[in-house]
Amino acid sequence: MKNPNIAILGATGAVGREMFKVLMERNFPIGKLKLLASARSAGKVLDGHPVEEATKDSFRDMDIVLGAASNDLAQEMAPYITQAGAVFVDNSSAFRLREDVPLVVPEVNPEDVRKHRGIISNPNCSTIISLVAIYALGAISPIQSIVASTYQAVSGAGVGGIAELEEQVRSYAAGKPLQSEVFPYQIAFNLIPQIGSDTGNGYTSEEMKMQNEGRKILHLPDLKVSCTCVRVPVMRSHSISLCVRTKEKISVAAAREAISQAKGCKLVDDLEAKEYPMPLYTSDQDLVFVGRIREDLVDSNALNLWCAGDQIRKGAATNAVQIAQLLL
Amino acid sequence: MKNPNIAILGATGAVGREMFKVLMERNFPIGKLKLLASARSAGKVLDGHPVEEATKDSFRDMDIVLGAASNDLAQEMAPYITQAGAVFVDNSSAFRLREDVPLVVPEVNPEDVRKHRGIISNPNCSTIISLVAIYALGAISPIQSIVASTYQAVSGAGVGGIAELEEQVRSYAAGKPLQSEVFPYQIAFNLIPQIGSDTGNGYTSEEMKMQNEGRKILHLPDLKVSCTCVRVPVMRSHSISLCVRTKEKISVAAAREAISQAKGCKLVDDLEAKEYPMPLYTSDQDLVFVGRIREDLVDSNALNLWCAGDQIRKGAATNAVQIAQLLL
Numbered sequence: 001m002k003n004p005n006i007a008i009l010g011a012t013g014a015v016g017r018e019m020f021k022v023l024m025e026r027n028f029p030i031g032k033l034k035l036l037a038s039a040r041s042a043g044k045v046l047d048g049h050p051v052e053e054a055t056k057d058s059f060r061d062m063d064i065v066l067g068a069a070s071n072d073l074a075q076e077m078a079p080y081i082t083q084a085g086a087v088f089v090d091n092s093s094a095f096r097l098r099e100d101v102p103l104v105v106p107e108v109n110p111e112d113v114r115k116h117r118g119i120i121s122n123p124n125c126s127t128i129i130s131l132v133a134i135y136a137l138g139a140i141s142p143i144q145s146i147v148a149s150t151y152q153a154v155s156g157a158g159v160g161g162i163a164e165l166e167e168q169v170r171s172y173a174a175g176k177p178l179q180s181e182v183f184p185y186q187i188a189f190n191l192i193p194q195i196g197s198d199t200g201n202g203y204t205s206e207e208m209k210m211q212n213e214g215r216k217i218l219h220l221p222d223l224k225v226s227c228t229c230v231r232v233p234v235m236r237s238h239s240i241s242l243c244v245r246t247k248e249k250i251s252v253a254a255a256r257e258a259i260s261q262a263k264g265c266k267l268v269d270d271l272e273a274k275e276y277p278m279p280l281y282t283s284d285q286d287l288v289f290v291g292r293i294r295e296d297l298v299d300s301n302a303l304n305l306w307c308a309g310d311q312i313r314k315g316a317a318t319n320a321v322q323i324a325q326l327l328l
Numbered sequence: 329m330k331n332p333n334i335a336i337l338g339a340t341g342a343v344g345r346e347m348f349k350v351l352m353e354r355n356f357p358i359g360k361l362k363l364l365a366s367a368r369s370a371g372k373v374l375d376g377h378p379v380e381e382a383t384k385d386s387f388r389d390m391d392i393v394l395g396a397a398s399n400d401l402a403q404e405m406a407p408y409i410t411q412a413g414a415v416f417v418d419n420s421s422a423f424r425l426r427e428d429v430p431l432v433v434p435e436v437n438p439e440d441v442r443k444h445r446g447i448i449s450n451p452n453c454s455t456i457i458s459l460v461a462i463y464a465l466g467a468i469s470p471i472q473s474i475v476a477s478t479y480q481a482v483s484g485a486g487v488g489g490i491a492e493l494e495e496q497v498r499s500y501a502a503g504k505p506l507q508s509e510v511f512p513y514q515i516a517f518n519l520i521p522q523i524g525s526d527t528g529n530g531y532t533s534e535e536m537k538m539q540n541e542g543r544k545i546l547h548l549p550d551l552k553v554s555c556t557c558v559r560v561p562v563m564r565s566h567s568i569s570l571c572v573r574t575k576e577k578i579s580v581a582a583a584r585e586a587i588s589q590a591k592g593c594k595l596v597d598d599l600e601a602k603e604y605p606m607p608l609y610t611s612d613q614d615l616v617f618v619g620r621i622r623e624d625l626v627d628s629n630a631l632n633l634w635c636a637g638d639q640i641r642k643g644a645a646t647n648a649v650q651i652a653q654l655l656l
Contacts, residue, residue: 191560295529
């Protein structure tokens with residue numbers, strides 16, 4: 001595929017705008033570029049490019065469609081995209097667990113891209129960031145289980161999430177009452193320990209993604225993951241506290257060495273020098289920062305670590321553009 | 329001890345002021361009340377009570393001294409307090425692990441108060457909040473290990489921490505540059521995965537407290553705790569994501585029942601109704617809120633849960649006043 005025609009579906013959202021930005025930054029070889037959105041957002045102009053309403057006829061001459069829309073719009077448009085012969089690289093969760101849809105983190109399982117039948121899914125943001133941080137450990141000894149607690153930025157709820165935190169902080173400073181619409185509770189100066197919906201086993205849909213998607217991406221059907229997902233008043237980088245158990249013990253030195261060499265990772269790990277990943281300083285970047293690597297005190301075959309990465313970029317837009325690059 | 333004379337050492341700090349407030353709220357039967365602080369803070373007046381400089385002669389007629397000062401001041405004054413025959417209920421970490429000093433959470437190990445020889449230590453705030461949340465599980469089956477990730481409020485760094493987050497948010501809203509003095513990095517819209525100092529094993533001093541103090545309070549010398557402590561932009565309640573392994577499996581229903589009956593706890597656990605502990609709504613209260621209780625997916629003998637509690641109150645001031653009440 002040379003100079004493919006590319007459409008961004010959901011171009012006006014936080015992820016869609018970032019996909020556009022990442023394509024430009026990377027000088028992605030594009031034939032035609034089409035920005036598509038739901039009827040509500042059509043008519044806007046992004047950097048001189050008009051945004052058109054996505055319809056069944058939008059994809060006829062497209063080669064790759066980068067999806068940054070809702071599950072509903074992704075599901076509605078997918079048949080038209082694949083019938084048009086385009087590849088749908090979709091960031092929604094609609095197709096992620098479908099057997100005929102590869103779920104790809106390019107640093108981890110790039111070879112899975114080849115198996116696609118028209119749709120390739122982009123994983124959940126916390127899952128991408130966590131797996132980029134630890135896949136190099138799995139190359140030393142198979143990962144058996146993960147206990148994860150997330151610290152997820154408001155950008156995970158889209159531009160509306162960012163605007164709500166901004167607005168709440170401005171209201172606070174002005175002594176005005178704080179309004180919550182995007183989040184069920186005030187997020188400024190607060191934490192909300194629910195992302196996604198109740199799945200019936202006590203875990204939220206977001207929490208189950210780390211196990212379900214992790215199994216598929218790592219090709220480890222027995223991987224066990226216990227996850228707690230928490231929304232925090234941070235703008236756009238997710239952080240995750242991870243306890244990773246491997247089949248054989250991995251020393252801290254070996255883990256540091258492996259992660260320092262791993263594609264997509266930046267090792268930032270010097271506690272004495274106060275160097276560790278922090279979400280404020282990983283924003284607007286593609287790398288996942290990894291640090292605080294240390295032996296678990298409960299299980300000698302486990303390591304604890306802390307990672308942070310930009311949710312809109314590596315957690316979504318950059319990962320999708322990387323998948324598109326693999327298609328070239 | 330009836331109507332004891334009480335001194336607060338470090339009366340002008342966040343915890344010292346709250347000790348004063350909690351004594352008043354509880355109509356604590358006080359003979360004389362003395363507010364003491366370092367030379368720097370002496371001369372202030374709190375609610376009509378003058379603050380005196382703490383000297384070796386300050387404790388002569390005191391029965392109980394509530395300590396909310398630095399480790400240094402606590403260590404300097406302790407001999408004068410005990411020589412004067414007063415009991416020192418100290419919130420600093422200076423004496424917590426000394427064999428002749430009980431370390432007490434009144435809901436968990438009230439009987440240990442009796443063993444004191446002049447000093448009783450108040451545990452670390454995250455440790456208190458975590459143990460209040462889970463001690464009822466230990467009564468069903470012994471707790472063997474804990475994996476904890478904390479979300480700690482800026483109040484843990486004292487009034488200066490609260491003022492710094494306030495000021496940073498106001499500067500942000502005003503478009504001014506943000507200043508950091510109390511914390512090594514900006515805390516507004518950020519997370520800092522270091523609390524305390526490097527202990528040499530990759531863990532910080534704050535992280536090791538949960539294991540070291542937990543062992544002493546629970547009388548479980550083999551308890552294993554892996555902890556990750558993170559400062560978050562929240563004002564005054566700490567939250568903790570806990571994975572608790574017990575010797576025998578405890579069902580979610582049994583855990584909920586036990587925690588709902590546990591002194592010091594409030595069960596807030598209905599994911600479908602969006603009811604769970606949140607730090608904004610646990611502030612200025614003494615109870616530890618516990619929710620998100622669910623079976624761990626990695627280890628069938630473990631439960632995951634989420635708790636939150638006011639760091640200045642139950643995490644420090646209230647716990648110390650409760651210890652003083654046990655002395656009466």
